[in-house]
Amino acid sequence: MNAIIVSALLGVVMMFSGIFTTNKTIIKNIATVGVLVLLAANLMEMNNLFSFDINTHDLIVTQRYGLFFNCIAFGATFIYLVLSASDITEVGVNAAEYFALIFFVLCGVAILSSFNGLLMLFIGVEILSIPLYILTGSDKRNLKSNEASLKYFLMGSFSTGVMLMGIALMYGATGNFGMVHSSGLRGAIIAAQQPPYLLVAGVILLFASMSFKVSAAPFHFWTPDVYDGAPSVFTSFMSTIVKAAGMLAFIRVFENLFTVLGPTWHIIVDFAIVSTLLIGNITAVFQQSVKRMLAYSSIAQAGFMLFALYANNTEIAKEGMLLYAAAYSLATISIFAVLIKLQDYSLDGFNGLAKKEPVLAFAATVSLLSLSGIPLTAGFFAKYYVLAGALQAGGALWLIIVAVLLAAVSVYYYFRVIQAMYFKEGDPQTLPISGGFKAALIAVAAFIVILGIWPSALLSWLYF
Amino acid sequence: MIPVLLLFIPLVAGILGFFIKEQKAASNWAIVASVVTLLTAVIGIYAMPASMHQFEASWLPSIGASFSVALDGMSKMLVLLTAISMPLIFIATRNNNYSKPGVFYALMLLAQSGLMGVFISMDALLFYFFWELALIPVYFLSSIWGGEKRIAVTFKFFIYTFVGSLLMLVGILYVYIHTKDHSFAWSSFTNTDLLSGQETLPFFLFFIAFAIKMPIFPLHTWQPDAYEQAPTATTMVLSGVMVKMGLFAAIRWVLPLFPMATKTFAMPIVILSVIGMIYASLIAIKQDDIKRLIAYSSIAHIGLMAAAIFAGGTLGLQGVQVQMFNHGINVIGLWILANAIESTLGTRKLSELGGLATKAPTMAILFVVLAFANIALPLTNAFIGEFLLFNGLFQFNIWIAAAAGVSIILGAIYTLQMVQKVFFGELSAVTANATEINSYSKWVLIVIVIAVIALGVYPQPLIDLTKDSVNALLVIK
Amino acid sequence: MSITQFLFYFLTVLALFSAVMVVVSKNPVHSVLWLIAVFFAISGHYILLNAQFLAIVNLIVYAGAIMVLFLFVIMLMNLNASAEPQKNNWLKLAGVIAGGCFLMVLVSLVKQANELNNIAVTMGTGEIGLIKNLGKALFNDFVVPFEISSVLFLSAMVGAVVIGKKA
C-alpha cells in the first residue's frame, strides 16, 4: 500500500509545486527526490519497517514479488528522471503537471503489481492509461503528438470496452471478480471442471485487451504510431516502465487461470507470441527513423516477455520477468536518453556519433547490445530466463527456435545503429550535453553489464 | 587458478588498452600483455601441479550455473595456440598502422580473453557467454579497420554466426532442462539420460552453431568475405584460432552429449564435410585473391577435421586435436605473408603479382615452406594431423576417405599455383619495386617455420598433451 | 405476456433501434440524442432488474452530464452533417461484417453454453440495488477502489488542464 499512497500523494505534491514555483530545476529536483522517497517507502514495506495498515478486503494483496517489481519500476523511473528530467521540462509549459502525471502513472504501476481482483485491475489499468493519453498529446502544437494522442485514446478506450466485456462475461460465468486462490475465479473454474463457454469468451476478450496494453500482436497497432508521435521523453517512459507494469498485470491475471484452462490456451499464446515477435522484428528492419524502430523493437521485446506468461508460474520465468523488466527498461531508457539529445532521429542522424560523443555512443551501444540479448549485458539473461522458463513449463521447442531466429533478425536493426555510430562518417547535431548526464549514462551502462554478468545481484533480493 | 589468470590477463590488459593513444605504445602494450599470457600459459601448463589447472566459483547457484574453468588436454593445447598466436600476430603486424591503435589492440586482447574462455569453460552457460564474447570484439575490429566492403560483410558474418549461437543456446536450454540436477556443468550435461529420439533436435541445434563457425559446407559463405575484408591481424585470429572454436566445441560438447545422434548422423555430416573439402578446393583453384584463396583452403582443411570428428575413432580424434594446433599456426603464417605482400605491394591479386622470389628471396622461402605445410607435406606439422585425420576417416568409410583424398591433389594444385603466380616467373609492373619482408614479420615467420618443421619431425609432445581428452571421449562414447 | 415481459421487449427494441440510429445518423447532434435514448432504455432495464440506484446514476451521470458535455463540444465545433466526408464504402462494409462476425461468434457461444440453460432473471425482487446496501458495500468492502478512483479523477483533471490550457 505504501507505494500506492505515496505515489498518489507525490502526484498531488507535484501539482502544487507547479503553483508555488515556475523554476523548472526545482520542480525537476522535487520529482527526482520524490521518486527516491517513493522507492524508500516501498523498500520499507518490503522490509516490514513501516507500512500503512489498511483493510483492503482482499482487493489489494501486497506480495514480495510485486513489491520487488515496484522497486525495479521506481528505480528505473529514478534513472529515467536523472537522465531525462530536464528534457521533460522542455516539452511544454506545464512541467509540474507532467511530473504529477508521471507519479499518477506510478500509482497505477503500484496497483497493477498488487491488485487482487478484476476490479482493481480495471482501475489500475485506467490510472495507468489516462495520464498517458495526456502525456502523449502534451506537445500540443505538434500534429504528430496530437494524432498519437487521439489514436491512443480512441484505441485505448476501445480496448477498455473490450476488457470490460470480458470481465462481465467472466463474472457471468463465475459470479466472482476476485483472484483469491480457492474462492475466486480459479476456484470457480476448477469447480466447473470444463471451463464454461462464457468464461472462455471473457478470458479471450480480457486477453485481447491486456495484449493491447502490452502491445502484443495482433493488438499492437497503436504502438508504433503512438510511440513515434509522442514526445520522446514520454515514449521512453511509456515503452519501459508502463509496459513492464502492463506485462506484470497480464501475468498476474493469467498465472492462476492458465493451468486450469486446458491446452488450447497455448495455441492462442503461441499465436500471440509468434505474431508479436514476427511483426515487431520484421517490421523494424526497414525503419529509417530510430525512434520508430525502437517502437517496433518494443513490440518485439514484448513478444519475449510473453514467454514469461507462457511459462506461467515457474520460478525461473517469474524471475525472468523481473530481470526482463529491469534490463529492458534500463536499456531503453538509456537509448532514448541518447536519442533525445540528437536533433535527427533518422538512422543517418547517428552517423559518426562515436567520434563526436564517444560516451553517448558507448552507452547507446551497450544498451543496444542488451536489447539484442548479447551476453555480458542484462538483456542476455533476461531473454535466457524467460526462454528457460518457457521450456521448463513444457513449452514447444519450435516456438523458442522461432523466437531466437527472430532475435537474430533483431540484431540486424539494432546493429545498424551501432554501425551508424561507429563505422560511418557524419556530423551529428546534438543538444548541449552535461557532464552529469554522461556520468549517469556510464553508470547505467555499467549497471547493465553488472546485471549481465551477475543477475543474482538483482534477483537475490527477491528472496531476502 | 591458471585458467582464471589466462582469462583475466588479456581482459584487464584489454580494458586498460583502450586508454592508450599512441601507436607504438599500444603495440608494445599488446605485445607485453600477450607475452605475459603466453608465459602464464606455458608455465601454468608445464610447471604447475594439476590442482592449479582447475577453478570453480559460485556464479548463479539458483539456476545451477557456476564459474567453472579447467584445463584438460584439449583445452591446454588450444590455450597454448591462443597464447602463442597473439604475440606472433602482434609482432608480425607491428608495422601496420591503425587509426585509434589503443582501441584496436584492446579489442584484440578482449577477443583473446573470449577465446580463452571458450576453451577453458566447463559450464555450458559460461561457455555460451564466452562464445559470444569472442565474437563481439571481432565484429568491431573488422567493421572499423576492415576493407572496403567491411561493414556489410562483417555484419553478415556476425548475424550468421549469431543465428548459430542462438540455436545453440536453445540446445543448451534443452539439455539443461533434461539434466538430472538442473545444472550447467559439463559433467551434468554429459550425464543426462536423453533418449535417442530426444537427442536429435538438440544435436542439430548445437551442430548448426558449430557448423557455421567451422564452417561446414554449405554454411561457409560468410567466411571468405569476412577473411578478405577483416584487417589481417583480425583475420589471423579468425582463421588461426576462432574457427577452432567450432571444432573444439563439437568435440567438447556434441560428441559426449549426444553420442547416439552423433552416430546416427555421422554419415551425412561426414559426406557434407567431404563435399565441402572438394568444393572449397575447387573454388580455391579459381581464386585470384590471395586472401580468398587462403580462406577457401582453410575451409577445405577444416572440412577434413570436421569429417574426422564425426567419423570418430582414436586416430581421427587425435588427429583433429593435433591438427587444430597445426592448422592454427600454419594459417597464421600464411596470413602474415599475405599481409606482407599486401602491405608492401598494395595488391592481393595473383594476376598482378609474379617473380617476387627475385626481389624477396627470404619471403619466398618462408612462403614455400608454409605452402608445403599447407598441403601437408611429410615432415611438416600438418602431415601428422592429416595422416591421422585421413586414417580416422578411412576407418569410418573407405570410399569417403578416398574421395576426401582428392583434396590432397587439389590442394597441391591451388597452393602451387599460388606460389608460382606470386613468386615465380618474370617480375610484373607491381612487383618491380618490391622489397623484402619486414624484419618483424620475418622473425615471426621463422619461428613459425621452425615450429612447423619441429612438430612435423617430432609431433609426440602435441599428441601426448591431448591424449587424455581423446581417451576420455572414447570412454564416454 | 406479463407487463415486465412487455417492458423488457419494448426497452430492448428501443435500445437496439436507438443504438443503430446513433451509428447511422448523419448529424452528430442526432447521434447524441439517440444515444441519450439508448441510455434511457438501459436505465429502464436497470429498473426492471431492481438496480434503482444505477438507473438514476445512469440518467444523471451519463444522459445528464456526459452527453451534455458531448453536445457542448459538438456545438462548440459547429459540426454538421456535411462535416463528415463519405467514407470508403468497402471499409464500411468490412466494419459491419466484422462487427457482425463478432456478434455471431459470441451468440453462437452463448447458444452452445449449456450451463446457462434454465437460468432465468427474476425481475422485480431483490435488495442489492438499494442505495443503502450499495452504500454499505461501497464504504466498507470497496472503500479502497473508491479512494483510488480519486487519483483517476485527479489525473483526468490535470490532464484536462494540461491539454486544454492555451500553451
Added chain:
Amino acid sequence: MPIQYYIYLCLALFSIGIVGVLTRRNAIIVFMCIELMLNAVNLLLVAFSKVHNTAALAGDKTSMIGIEAQLFVFFIMVVAAAEVSVGLAIIVMMYRNVHSVDINFLNRLKN
C-alpha cells in the same frame, strides 16, 4: 426472462458500438460508440448480478452476493466520466490545430 436474452441484447449493443467505431470517421461519434459499448457492459453486469443474487438467495435470504457487480458498474461510470473529460479535451485540442475531428485527417504516423 432467460439470461440469454440479456446476453444477446448486450452483445448486440456492444456489436453495434463496434460497428459504429469501425464505420464512423467523426472522432466524437466514434467516442460515443465506445460509450455505447461501455453501457452494454454495464447492463450485462447488472443482469448477471441479478442472476447470481437470485441463485445465492436460494441458500441465504440475506445474501448480498451480486452487489459487487453493481459497484463495478458504478466504477465503470466513474472511469467513463474521467475518460470523457480527457477524451473531449484531446478532441478539442485536435480541432484547434486542424479544424476537423475526422480521425483519418491525421495520418502522418504510419508504416
Added chain:
Amino acid sequence: MSKLVYLVPLFPLLGFLVNGLFRKSLSKSMIGIIGSGAMLASFVVSLLIFFDVKNGGGATVQLFNFIHVGSLIIPFEFLVDPLSSLFLLIITGIGFLIHLYSTAYMHEEEPMHFGRYFAYLNLFVFSMLLLVLGGNYVVMFIGWEGVGLCSYLLIGFWFKNNNYNAAAKKAFIMNRIGDLGFLLAVFWLIVKLGTVSYASVFAAVSQLSATDITIITTLLFVGAMGKSAQIPLYTWLPDAMAGPTPVSALIHAATMVTAGIYMIARSNILYTMAPATQTLVAIVGLSTAIFAATIALKQNDIKKVLAYSTVSQLGYMFLGLGVGAYTGAVFHVMTHAFFKALLFLGAGSVIHAMHHEQDITKMGGLKSKLPITHLTFLLGCIAIAGVPPFSGFFSKDEILMAAYATNPIFYYLGMGGALLTAFYMFRLYSLTFLGNFRGTAHQQEHLHESPIAMTLPLMVLAFFAVVAGFVGIPELFAPNAHALEHFLAPVFAGSTAIAHAHHIEHSTEWILMGTATTIILIVIVYAITKFKKYETAEPNTGIATILENKWYIDELYDTVIVNPLHWFAGFLKNTIEKYVIDGAVNGVGKLVGYGSRQFRLVQSGQVGSYILMMVMALVLFIIIWFNDNTIMRFIHKIF
C-alpha cells in the same frame, strides 16, 4: 657399422642446411665442396655399411617414436638390409658423381642460386635416403613425398621461366596423384594390421585376405606409377627435363624414379601373393616400355629422347617385377642408374658445349670436338641397347627371360621394345656425334670439351656401365655366379618360397639370346647408317606426326581432365557459390527485407483499420478456441 646408418642421411641434411642458410655468405667453391663433400661422406659410410651387410650385418635402427596414438605406433626407424644398402650405394655413389659434375656444370649461376641448387640437391639425396632406409611405409612415404618436393624445386630451379614452373607443378601434382594411392594403401594396412613396419607387416601377411592384398598392392602400385612415371601418370617425366641436366641425371634417371621399383621390390611378398596385381604391373610396365619407346623414336630434343628412354626402361623394370624377377628388376635399376646417368651427364656435356642447344637436328659431328664425351656416350648407348657383355645386356636379359618364362608374349613384345631402344639410342648418337655439324658458326667456334669435373664422372660412370653387369652373370654362363642374386636373396626369400619357379631350358635361352643380340646389332648398324648422313629435318607424316606429338596424350589429358576440371571449378565459383549458396543466404536477408516492407503497409495509420484488424483477431481467437481439435491437428501437421 649398420647402427650408424643415420649418418648416411645426416650428411646431406647438414649439407642442405649449411648451403641453404649460409648460401649468401659462402663462396661458390665452398658451396661445391660442402655439397659434394657431404655426399662423399655419405658414400663412404654407405660403402662401409654395404660391406657390413655383405658380411651378414644389417639392422633396424629406431630413432624415436614418430607417431604414437593409441595402439598405433609408428617409429622413425631405419632398416639396413641388402636391398637398402645396395640402393644406398647407388644413390650416394651416383649422387656424389653428379654433385661433382654440377660444380662445373652450374658454375655460371650466381652464388646465391648456386648455393640454392646444392642445397636442393642435398635435400633431394636426403629424402631419397629416407625413402630407401625407412623401416616402415610411413618413413618411406616421407622420403617418397620428399623426393617429389625436391623434384618440384629442381625442375623449377630457373623459376623465372613459367614453362619450367608449369613443368615443376605438373611433376608434383602427378606425383601427388600417385601418393594418394600410396597413402590409401598405408591406411589400409593400418586398419587391417595396425602396423606399418615392414617386419611386422610381412610377418602378418597371412592375416590379410586375398582381396586386401590385391587392393593394397594395387594402391601401392598406383603410387609407383606416379613416382616411376608409368602409364598413365608418366607425362610429367619428359616435361621434367626443364630442370638443369645433372638434376635430370640424378632424379629422373638414377634415383627418384626408381623409388617405385624399390618399393615394390621391398613389398615383394605382398606382390607375390597378389598374382592379379602382378599381372597388372607386368602389363602396365610392358605397355609403358613400348609406348615410351615409340615416342622416343621421333623426339629431337636430346634430353627428351633420354627421358622417354627412361620411361621405357622403367617399364622394363616393372615388367620384371610383374613377372616375379625382383632381382632382375633391381639389377636393371642398378645398371640403368649407371648408363642413364652417364647418358644424361654426357648430354649435359654436349649441351654445355653447344651453349644450351638441345635440338639434335642442329648438332652433328661432335665426335672429334668432344672426344671423352663421345666415347663415354657411345659406351652408354651400347649398354642401354643391350649388347653383350655390357651391363644393360645382363639386366635386361634377366628380365626378359623371366618374362618369357611367365608368358612368351611378354617376351616378344619386350624384345620389340628393346629393338626400338637400340634404334632410337643410336639415332640419337648418330645425329649428335656423327655426320656434319649443323649448328651455327658461333657454336662451332666455341665447341670445347668439358672440364675435368665433368668428364671425370663420365669416365667413372662409363666404367661401371660397361662392367656392372658382371655382378649378375646368368646361370647360363656360370652357375652360381649371380652375385647380386645371392646378395639380395634374404630380401626376396619369402617370395622365392611362395612363387612357382619358372625355369626355361638352357637351349631355349641360348636361342633367344643369340637371336636378340643379332637383331639388335643389325638395328644399331641400320640406325647409324641411316642417320649418319642426316642433313635437314623433313616434315613428318602419318604416324610419325603422332609419334612426334607423343600420341597427343598431353592434349588428351587437357581435354578430358584438366579443362573440364577448370571449367567445373569456375562454374562452382561463379555460379554455385555466388548465386546458389550465397544467394540462398542473402535470399533469407532479402526475404526479411521484403517482409518488412510488406508488413509496414499493414500499419496504415488509420484508426479504423487498426480496430478492424483487432476485431477480426478477436473473432479469430474465439474461433480457434472453439475448434481446438481441428486446429490442433492442423498445427501438429505443420510442426
